[in-house]
Amino acid sequence: MSLTKALSKPAGSTAAPSPLSVNGLTVAYQKKPVLRGVTFEINEGELIGVIGPNGAGKSTLMKAALGLIPSIGGEVLVYGKPYKEQRKLIGYVPQRESVDWDFPTNALDVVMMGRYGHLGWFRRPGAKEKAIALECLSKVGMADFADRQISQLSGGQQQRVFLARALAQDAKLYFMDEPFAGVDAATEKAIITLLQELKRQGKTVVVVHHDLATVQDYFDSVLLLNVELQAYGPTEQVFTQERLQQTYGGRLAFLDRSFQVPAADSGKGV
Amino acid sequence: MSDFWIILTGSLVASCCAILGVFLVLRKMAMIGDAISHSVMPGIVIAFLLSGSRDSVLMMFAALAFGLLTTFLIQMFQQSGIQSDASIGVVFTALFAVGVVLVSLFARQVHLDQDAILYGEIAYVHWNIWELGGVNMGPRAVWLLGFTLMVIVAVISLFYKQFKLCAFDPALAAAIGIPVAIFHYLLMGLVSMATVSSFESVGAILVVGLLIIPASTAYLLTERLGMMIGLSIGVGIASTVLGYLAAKMLDASIAGCIVCAAGVLFALALLFSPSQGIVAKKLRLRKLAA
Ligand SMILES: Nc1ncnc2c1ncn2[C@@H]1O[C@H](COP(=O)(O)OP(=O)(O)OP(=O)(O)O)[C@@H](O)[C@H]1O
Ligand SMILES: [Mg+2]
Secondary structure, rough: OOHHHHHOOOOOOOHHHHHHOOOOOEEOOOOOEEEEEEEEOOOOEEEEEHHHEOOOOEEEEEEEOOOOOOEEEEEEEOOOHHHHOOOOEEEEEOOOHOOOOOOOOOOHHHHHHHHHHHHHHOOOOOOHHHHHHHHHHHHOHHHHHHOOEEEEEEEHHHHHHHHHHHEEEEEEEEEEOHHHHHEEEEEEEHHHHHHHHHHOOOOEEEEEEEOOOHHHOOOOOEEEOEEEEEEEEEEHHOOHHHHHHHHHHHHHHHHHHEEEEEOOOOOOOO | HHHHHHHHHHHHHHHHHHHHHHHHHOOHHHHHHHHHHHHOHHHHHHHHHHHOOHHHHHHHHHHHHHHHHHHHHOOOOOOOOHHHHHHHHHHHHHHHHHHHHHHHHOHHHHOOHHHHHOOOOOHHHHHEEEEEEOEEEHHHHHHHHHHHHHHHHHHHHHHHHHHHHHHHHHHHHHHOOOOHHHHHHHHHHHHHHHHHHHHHHHHHHHHHHHHHHHHHHHHHHHOHHHHHHHHHHHHHHHHHHHHHHHHHHHHOOOOHHHHHHHHHHHHHHHHHHHOOHHHHHHHHHHHHHH
16 A cells, blocks of 8 residues: 555655645634644755744644644645654654653653654663663753753753653654743753754754744744744745734734844743 | 451552552542542442342443543543533542442342442451352452452553653653553553452542552652652552551551551651651751751
């Protein structure tokens, strides 16, 4: 089945399939759609910013792409196949508030969880997983905190642990939900360096981002979202005043300021 | 000899509950444990009516069915927008009430009195003997609980990483392809099994105590999940022994004393835990101030 599919590529498209192609995706929690008919296709090896107001459906888009919530219409393909067949290629950094940091575990153990997907049903994490996890922790500058109980880490350190866990997943396509939320300048720098390192390795990273002032510096492409897809494309073409006005509706009084005053606390997620 | 059997029975109940309790507490589902332990009651009565005996196998299946039904209904109500604590309350009180009605309706056929279901009769475990081909195999409850404990240990250790990730970060678990819903129902199925096996010995109410208190005590004492499970079992067994001794001294309800002992151990941990205890925190602050 998959063989015939692989062989019968449409004529002319010799290029490798896109890391993520979303076609007419519609998602509703109750009655009202939270995402409506979203269609786009991303390029491999880019850093992509997902921008939109609170409640625009950015987290929902990621969750639907990961198959965490059912969609009522449309299709998501990861490297040309349904995400179910491609789970090992995908890494995920959820919003930091989505887990209970009082859980009895330490930083190293959390990073090792990133390896669970590679272990199959019955194998337990062992020395190899531990070594990988330690390496990932040092990549985010957290090696000294390996044995620290996770509630005794600062918010920025917790975010780094989450990033290390995603690195441990060793994926090709990453989804990160607000990795920059509530971190200080040093951690923000560390994170963006890491994202650029991932990009150098040819990985594709989709990042939900709220700080409009840094979008142009960080991302190759941006996706403007407000229930419907507002625009998607290279940052310099898409990230314009006009398009942002349209995306944020009337709620954009702060925007002009944030362009002139970079890194002002513009619009951190609620 | 009866001392030995009672303490063994109590320890087995405590161990079953302690292991599952850890996952309930960590998933903030302690009250679902409460709900299940009550709503399996109609299942037990129906099994009784059908088989006319305390045949454990049928009871186990009936309890399992009602435990999963409870879990499913709670889930369904939550998804249709009812507050989670309200859905739990609605489902388990309604099912429990059905059980009470059934018991009162069929009291004559059932030989099951409500006191026994609620408070257990651990003092008499050694009277209810399992005989195999005329050979005395020891109390039936011990065999039943031993079997349940083995199932729990086997399932949890086989799928330890799945249960752990589902408890800590269900979103990542689902993203890497762990069937989160199946593990949820598996856990709830185990809770139903533990509940029905423990029923006759400690009763429905006290099962809840043993599900939640030792696990919460262990939570205060350690920062590792594996350790938390071990400590939870330790606290559960210690509660059983201390509670039984107290009950003998005071000539009071054994099951009641066991859960009281668990409560006392919890209070001690709350005060004196080296990391999170109130006393340790005070001392640390004083040191800082000095
Ligand atoms: N579990 C849920 N049940 C019902 N509605 C939900 C649920 N999660 C999100 N929503 C609704 O879906 C919409 C989109 O939510 P989503 O979390 O995707 O927004 P977002 O763009 O990530 O916002 P933020 O910037 O605040 O993180 C919101 O209107 C929200 O109220
Ligand atoms: Mg969000």
